[in-house]
Amino acid sequence: MDAYRLVKRLGKSSTGETYKAEDQTLGIPLILKILDPALGKNEAFLHRYQTAWRAAAQWNNRHMVRVLAFRRTSRQVYVVTEYLRGKSLEQIILQNGALPCSAALPLIKRLLRVVHLAHSQGIFCLDLKPRNIFLTPTGLILTDVDTATILLDTTHSLPRLDHAALSAIPPEYFTGQGARDHQGQIYALGITLYQMLSGRLPFDSRISPQELPRRIVREPIPSLRLYNPEIPRPLETLVTTALAKVPGDRYSSVEEMLRDFLTLEEHHPAVIASSEAPQAPPSPAPLPEQESAEQAPASEDPEKITGGFFTNGAGTEPPEQKHAPSQSAAPPPSNAPTPERSGEMVGQYRLMEKVAEDE
Numbered sequence: 001m002d003a004y005r006l007v008k009r010l011g012k013s014s015t016g017e018t019y020k021a022e023d024q025t026l027g028i029p030l031i032l033k034i035l036d037p038a039l040g041k042n043e044a045f046l047h048r049y050q051t052a053w054r055a056a057a058q059w060n061n062r063h064m065v066r067v068l069a070f071r072r073t074s075r076q077v078y079v080v081t082e083y084l085r086g087k088s089l090e091q092i093i094l095q096n097g098a099l100p101c102s103a104a105l106p107l108i109k110r111l112l113r114v115v116h117l118a119h120s121q122g123i124f125c126l127d128l129k130p131r132n133i134f135l136t137p138t139g140l141i142l143t144d145v146d147t148a149t150i151l152l153d154t155t156h157s158l159p160r161l162d163h164a165a166l167s168a169i170p171p172e173y174f175t176g177q178g179a180r181d182h183q184g185q186i187y188a189l190g191i192t193l194y195q196m197l198s199g200r201l202p203f204d205s206r207i208s209p210q211e212l213p214r215r216i217v218r219e220p221i222p223s224l225r226l227y228n229p230e231i232p233r234p235l236e237t238l239v240t241t242a243l244a245k246v247p248g249d250r251y252s253s254v255e256e257m258l259r260d261f262l263t264l265e266e267h268h269p270a271v272i273a274s275s276e277a278p279q280a281p282p283s284p285a286p287l288p289e290q291e292s293a294e295q296a297p298a299s300e301d302p303e304k305i306t307g308g309f310f311t312n313g314a315g316t317e318p319p320e321q322k323h324a325p326s327q328s329a330a331p332p333p334s335n336a337p338t339p340e341r342s343g344e345m346v347g348q349y350r351l352m353e354k355v356a357e358d359e
Contacts, residue, residue, distance in 0.1 A: 001071075001078065004032055015039060015147060015160065020083065029083040030068065040077040045154040052125040052145040053079055059123050063114045065134075065143045084143065086136030089196070093130055098199035098228045101235065105265065108193060110140050112258040115189060119182055119254050128188040129168055130195055149173065149184070158209040166212050167191055167201045171245050174213040183247040186254060190242030197239065198227040217245070234264050 007029070008020040016039070021032040039045050050070060057067035069080040089107070093099070099107075111133065118126055125145045132144040148165040151157060152173070158166070170187035194202055202221045203212060221243050224236045238260055244250045251257040 001032070001076070004030065004080070006032065015151065021080075031081045031083055033079040033081070035077040035079075037076070039151075039155075040072070042154055045150060046072075046077065048150045048154065049145075049147065052147070052150070055123055055125050056145050059118065059121065061117070063117070063139065063141055064126075065141055081143070084134055084136055084141060086134055086141075088131055088143075089133040089135065089192070090130035092135070093195055093199055096199075099196050101197075101231065104193075104196045107135075107140070107196065109258075109261060109265070111189070111192070112254060112261055114140060114142070115185065116254045116258050119185070124182055124185060126185065128185060128192055129164055130192055131164065133192065146188075158213070161209060163205045163207070163209075163212065164201065166209060167203065167216070169213075169216070170247070171217040172247055174217050182253060183250060186242050186250050186257060189254070189257070190239055190250075193239045193242065194221070194224060197231055197235070198224050200227060202243075238264060 003024055004021040005024055006019045006021050010018045010020055012018075016036045017034045019032040019034070021030045022028065023030055035046075035049070039049075050072075053067055053070050056064055057070075065084065066082040067079065068082060071078055071080070111128075115126065115128065118124075126142050127144040127146040127148075128142070132142060134141045134143050148161055148169060151160055152169070168188040168191045170184050173184065191201070203215050203219075207215060221240070224231050224239060225233075238257070241260075242250055242257060251260070
C-alpha cells in the first residue's frame with residue numbers, strides 16, 4: 001500500500017478495518033477498506049467478495065460509490081473507494097429518530113428507482129442498509145456491497161455479523177429454502193424503510209446473534225404504527241409486503257414495489273400530508289459539509305462508529321431499544337418526530353430535498 005498514506009482509522013469489525021487515506025501522488029482523500037487477514041486467506045469468501053466488488057465497479061453508475069482499486073497482495077486484501085461528503089441515512093435516523101412521511105417519501109422513491117435500475121442491469125450485490133445509503137448534495141449514493149451473506153455462506157459464522165446485518169437477511173436464508181437473490185434485496189429494502197419510518201429495527205438489538213435468526217423466521221414483524229402512529233396504513237402495507245416471511249408473498253420485483261409506491265403516492269395524497277417536515281428559516285445557512293458516517297465516526301469509541309463498510313454496528317439503532325410489546329402490554333412511546341427535534345432537522349431536510357430532486 002505504498003501508494004497510500006493512512007490518515008485516520010475509522011472503524012473496525014470482525015471483517016476488517018476502514019481508514020481514511022490519501023493518495024500519495026495525487027494528494028486526494030480516499031477510503032481504504034482492509035480485509036481481515038483470516039478472511040483474506042479464505043478462498044471461497046475472497047472469490048465471492050471480489051466478484052461483488054467487480055460487479056459494483058463495472059456498473060459505473062453515479063448512484064454507486066466509485067471503486068478505484070481492488071488489491072490482493074501476499075499480506076493484505078484491500079479495496080479503495082472514493083471519499084464522499086454528506087450524511088448516511090443511518091446517521092440521520094440515529095440523530096432524529098423516525099423521519100416524517102414528507103421527508104421519507106421522496107427518499108423512498110429515489111431509493112426504489114436506484115435499486116430498480118441496478119436490478120434491471122443485473123446488479124444484485126448491493127448492501128441496502130441505511131449505513132450504506134449516503135445522501136450527498138449531488139444525489140443518493142450506495143457505498144457498499146453485501147458481505148453478510150457471503151460471510152455466512154463461507155464461514156458459517158453468525159457472531160461475526162452485527163444486529164443490523166443479521167436483521168436485513170430474509171427468513172428463507174436461515175431455513176435453507178432459497179438463495180438470496182432479488183427477493184433478498186426486496187426484504188432488505190423493507191427493513192430500511194421500516195427503520196426510516198419507525199426509527200428502529202424490528203427486533204431488539206439485545207437479542208443474541210444466535211437467537212435473532214429464529215425471531216426473524218418465526219415471529220411477526222411488529223407493526224410500524226406501534227412506534228409511529230402517524231404512518232398511514234397504505235404505507236405500512238407496502239413495507240409489510242416487502243417483509244413477508246414467504247418470498248412468494250413479497251413483491252415479485254423492485255419494479256412492482258416501485259409501481260405500488262407511485263400508485264400510493266398518486267391516489268393517497270393524505271400519505272404525503274400526514275406528517276409535515278419543518279419549515280426552513282427565511283435566510284437559511286448553507287448546509288455544512290459533513291463527512292460520511294464511515295469517514296467521520298459519531299464517537300471516538302470504535303465500537304460506536306456507524307456507517308460504511310467495516311463497522312460493528314453498535315450504533316445502528318436508537319440507544320433505548322424496547323422489546324416488542326405483548327398483546328396485553330401498553331403500546332411503546334411514539335417514535336414519531338417531535339417539534340423539539342424539528343429545528344435540528346432543517347439542514348438535513350435540505351440535503352434530502354437535493355437527493356429527491358436528483359432525477
